[in-house]
Amino acid sequence: QVQLVExxxxxxxxxxxxxxxxAASGFTFSDYFMTWIRQAPGKGLESISYISSIxxxxxxxxxxxxxxxxxxxxxxxxxxxxxxxxxxxxxxxxYCARATTWTCNTGTCRLGGSxxxxxxxLVTVSS
Amino acid sequence: xxxxxxxxxxxxxxxxxxxxxxSGSRSNIGSNTVSWYQQLPGTAPKxxxxxxxxxxxxxxxxxxxSKSGTSASLAISGLQSEDEADYYCAAWDDSLNGxxxxxxxxxxxx
Numbered sequence: 518q519v520q521l522v523e524x525x526x527x528x529x530x531x532x533x534x535x536x537x538x539x540a541a542s543g544f545t546f547s548d549y550f551m552t553w554i555r556q557a558p559g560k561g562l563e564s565i566s567y568i569s570s571i572x573x574x575x576x577x578x579x580x581x582x583x584x585x586x587x588x589x590x591x592x593x594x595x596x597x598x599x600x601x602x603x604x605x606x607x608x609x610x611x612y613c614a615r616a617t618t619w620t621c622n623t624g625t626c627r628l629g630g631s632x633x634x635x636x637x638x639l640v641t642v643s644s
Numbered sequence: 645x646x647x648x649x650x651x652x653x654x655x656x657x658x659x660x661x662x663x664x665x666x667s668g669s670r671s672n673i674g675s676n677t678v679s680w681y682q683q684l685p686g687t688a689p690k691x692x693x694x695x696x697x698x699x700x701x702x703x704x705x706x707x708x709x710s711k712s713g714t715s716a717s718l719a720i721s722g723l724q725s726e727d728e729a730d731y732y733c734a735a736w737d738d739s740l741n742g743x744x745x746x747x748x749x750x751x752x753x754x
Contacts, residue, residue, distance in 0.1 A: 552743075554689075561646070562681070562689065562732055564743040578742055617694050618677070627736040628743045630679030630694030637688060 519543040519633045521613050526638030533603050537638055539596040539613030544633075547571065547591040550616035552631055553598050555609035555640075563609075566598065567616065567628055574626045581607075603642045610637040647672060648733055648746035655752040661721040664749045666733030668714050672744060676736040678716040680709055683730045683748075692731075693718060720751075728753045 525537040539551070552567040565578045566587040575587050586599040596613050618629030649667040656662040666678065680693040691700055693709035696716065706721045716735075720727055733746040 561748045562734075562745040564734070564745065567743070576742065579740075612688055617679075617691065617700075625741065627676055627738070629677050629736070630691050630734070632691045632694070632700055634688040634690070 519615065521615065521633055521635035523611060523613050523635045523638035526611060526640045528641045528643065529603055530644050531604060531642055533642070534599070534601045535603065535640060537598040537600065537611055537613075537640070539598075539635060541594045541596065541613075541615070544615070546589075546594040550619050550626070550628060551589060551596045552614050552616055552628065553587060553596075554612045554614055554631070554634075555607075556612070556637075557606075557609040560609075564628075567626075568596070569619075569621075569626060574621065574624075576626070600640070603640075605642050608640060608642050610639050612637045646747040647737055647740065647744040648735060650731075650733060650746035650749045652747065653750045653752065655754055656720075656723045657754045658723055658725065660723045661719060662723055662751065664718045664720075664731050664733075664751070666716045666718070666735075666746050668716075668735060668737075670714060671739040672714075672735040672737040673711065673716055674714040675738050678709065678711050678733055678735045680707075680716075680718045681732045681734065681745075682727075683732065685729070689732065723753055725753045727751060 614631035615633040617632040681689040696711040
């Protein structure tokens with residue numbers, strides 16, 4: 518069965534860095550776009566980044582652009598999120614999710630739904 | 645202010661049909677597909693509907709989605725107590741070049 522397991526969260530000071538990982542199993546990882554979605558405590562969902570199946574395309578929300586970097590290692594069935602210059606407003610539960618549908622043309626891709634989600638890893642940015 | 649607008653709350657009694665709306669614009673719902681998610685307390689979101697009206701395997705047919713113009717709706721028929729959860733719509737926005745979620749609707753089963 519499909520499993521996504523996030524790790525790497527924790528408490529970090531403002532301005533610090535953290536690297537999140539997501540270990541995937543139960544499906545052909547290299548066939549799918551993958552995404553990171555976060556949820557601040559008591560708040561709604563925010564899609565922050567996606568990466569295409571062979572890393573050709575990436576996309577970032579304005580709130581994290583220039584500070585976060587998404588990557589993947591298909592040989593290790595793993596997804597990553599390198600987070601730098603962390604701010605208090607980055608405090609959230611970070612989910613990795615598998616994209617269900619996507620369409621690409623003229624150098625950009627649009628994501629549809631995400632059918633499998635991990636349980637999330639909590640990132641707390643506080644001094 | 646979310647790109648996609650949902651009512652903050654909805655309610656119904658067991659057996660009723662409840663509809664949750666998701667309002668957007670030409671650049672998101674008007675041009676792209678809509679998905680819907682259910683988030684039970686303390687758990688990760690679960691995909692209920694993708695591509696406007698498609699249900700993943702395992703999702704009961706009590707859940708249905710529709711889209712018209714720049715709005716979408718999720719209908720839950722035969723409401724059950726276990727349907728009490730937060731519900732989110734999502735769609736790609738061509739102008740903002742990103743995937744956006746609605747603010748969420750908290751469904752209460754009375």
